[in-house]
Amino acid sequence: MTKDFTPPVRLDIDHLQSLYRSGGLTPRQLLDRLDDYQAAFTDRNLWIHYLTPDEREPFLQTLEGESPDSLPLYGVPFAIKDNIHLRGIPTTVANRHVRIVPDASAFVVEQLLAAGAIPVGKTNLDQFATGLNGTRSDFGPCGNAFDPDWISGGSSAGSAVAVALGMVSFALGTDTAGSGRVPAALNHIVGLKPTLGRLSVEGVVPACQTLDCVSIFARTAAQADRVLTLADRRNPTDAWQEHQQPPKRLMGQSFRFGVPAADQLGLVEYPEAQALFDATVAHLEALGGTAVDIDLTPFSEAAALLYDGPWVSERQLAINDLVNTPDQVHPVVRDVLSAGDQFTAGDAFSARYRLAALKRRTDAVLATLDTILTPTCPAPYTIADMMADPVALNARLGAFTNFMNLLDYSAVSVPAGFLDNGMPWGVTLFGPAWSDSTLNGLAGRLHHRVTDTVGATSDPLPDEQPPQPLRTLQVAVCGAHLAGYPLNHQLTDRGAVLVKRTRTAPRYRFYALAGGPPYRPGLIRTEDRGAAIEVEVWRMPEDRFGSFVAGIPHPLGIGQLELEDGTWCTGFICEPCGMDGATDISDTGGWRRYMASMATTETRQ
Template structure:
């Protein structure tokens, strides 16, 4: 902390500062707005909320406890093709602008969880491009070197996070727009399973393929935002709710890489070297490298712009093109107008081919649990892209364009810097429903090289909940009260050869009560809830029964959910027992409550 302002806006650091009373939402926002006002003009923002409006969000939060809301006081940015009530949505086209009465579904969920919107960010117009240069509001420069592209289409969102102006940002990702900017700005970029985050309130690019994406400084931060945003939306016909359908990757796992003749770095030797190093790090983490045939993925990628899906882009802005074609950025208009010429028979033929390619691509999942690729094979200067916009943009989509056509989940992860000091990133992807598993592996991989966060220069924090496989013949249990380390009943765990695995928090759906005896808390799944601090301990299976036998009513053991989505055994309380109990949820945990009740 410097002058009561956090050195880093990563969510874990900021949340800890709130819980410890080192800062308040109002003081954070006042400091952040002063920082933004002092920044030189850059085409990152299309619209920033007025200071009094942002401060209204902050003042409202000060009536709440940090333990109640999983994103309490966390500032974020919104790509300007996603609606925020009362602010203009332009999709980087002033002639298209409108002012929505209601925020996008995902934005509403984030604000309800305590996040504070700062503004709307620049993008490749109508989310068509991977460069960040196709906007009448200006080309958005890379956070590390202004001569280079920031990547698109979610350029402003990525740079705002990388610069430390917000903690996270929403983008969209139809063809790579949530991953390429992450790679070029040293960020984690989550492209979730299509439909897991609702696209209600998002200006369509290809409505059947669009995803809302998340830019964050760490994989842990992306996971926290994803847990809030990934909610079923009955108003979105594409919405689904299976982002955690697939289990975690095993301690020993297999990862696919394209055959050497299918890897493409466009002459960039630095990128080739950095990708090889990333594959070696994944092997150190327990992965076995398997070469796969990447041809079905590459052919599917070509369908996105060479096939009839470009007609979806035309359909989204047909009225504007008919009314005022010059309002659309020239290269964007050239691409989108291709959609006029595709027939219904062309469309069905392409769907048939896509289904055949999906079946061929499925062979990869019989060989590997996930696939590792570069996020982009190289990076270009802004001047290079402006001189050759279509061909170089196509190069940037080599490893990304197929992802939503094949219904996959992906996360882009920072993986080093080239000899010019520019970031390089890799992508992990796997079948639908692998979102949490990919984020947990990404967290381990991201920590391995000792990288910094975005362009802030701040070191990565230690993961709050470092994943660790459960030992065979053992059982894990979450404790929240007198069994915590240093408290009176902890010996019931240690004398049974218990081992503390981690300190973490529950999912934000529990309340904590001080029971009338004053010695124990009661944890209850209850709405509205909050994240409560717990310790996870591991006991030999043979000792578990004896431990449970010592638990006195009204406490018992049941299924408990952690903030990272893990479910395990844990202490819970019967509902009747909290009728006359003191609600201490706002303290965030039993030890925090005791430190106030019994300072000695």
């Protein structure tokens, strides 16, 4: 079994742009090197259409006169699953009878092109995005990045393999039942399934339109989040896109995560998989998490609805628009979807009612937690084994993924180590809709505890700043809002979480203001004889910040504080008039020490 391939260039986004800035590499030179490198992996069947030099020339010319500082993805190569349109390049959905030559790229692709990214090719998939294994394609089964005799996972097969082998920096996939997560787990990379409806699906060939979403494969969670942020633009003509919302739950220094019982995981193919899962639980505990036992039953019951319910009919509907006769469909796909013939409109409504009841139960479980941990899939399989038992083994792959879009949850798959046979294995963190960046932050920290390399390459896993959830902001507090103090509830009641404890830059004087209770301090910036004062930085959804600020009494207000690392943060400041009757307590270094000294004084008296 082969692994640890060495790509010609390390494709982490920041590293690439550093090379471009220094003049050590150009996008054109990069693509020439990638051409030679990818040619060694034809046995993977990962490309359906690899762009020719002429086809990619317009993208290179667009970059001329630009710089890495002007475009956030300047010269960054990416791959596109072949059910997502790239203007002028055929879309086949892995079927030789389908050839759609689009006049426009998919909306998400357009956003990435505008950011400076360069498309490298269209990738192989399970035909019509129906499957989780990567073998159901007219262009051959897609082989795993580590060993071509093993499945890549699907349906976004080639997209994951391209990232794992270091051929592209990131890749677009789609995810309806797990297609953006299973291939990530089986190829030792990150797979992000964003909130359903967050990214526009205009220009994506439907599989199950009410459940389809665009997914992102990346080398790290931080890079996945960067791509998500750049692709996340409002498309006024997309009926399926949702308006962006603040995350319902944030994650601080401590968090609670759900863990299903071992008998509900059923990790029977490889006993060491349970050990890898248990090790992941220990990693999360070391990162500040508290494990909470949960019952996975309602989630599994929801998952069963996807292929045992009327959503199969919706998949049939999508295929009927693309082919003329059933014999033009891959036989396994045709057999799987033939079950859609039996469902009626009444069955569709009954299934929706059942799903609503299950979601009420699963939401209740998730409401007490910050995230839930599961395997991404139970086990990898060889291509030969999958061909011999294509339906049952494929169903096994979806045991922990099929419910996610039905229940409208966000999810990210992250590497969790290797089985005894050397094949990778992964876990999934999932949470409520709009928790994408929150999950990515934790996934990035977990990733670094598990491995120090990227995918199937020898590339080192880079250290990166964790992503920050959109539509949230940080606020520094220094007094009665500190954790454990009387006004801290004004933060926690608004969903704020503690990010870090730190100090200001040594440019402040700290005063105990007159009056109380509650007793309050005030910070005054000074360029002379300043001190560093202890603060806590909290993060809260921005739509709750206004009501928080409205409750701040004069002479306190909100401004910008300089922290000891040189960054600035929104925080409490005090107007000069507040110094009347105030006591300078700068020498205590912070409110906790001051209050402790006051308590000691009162005890002595």
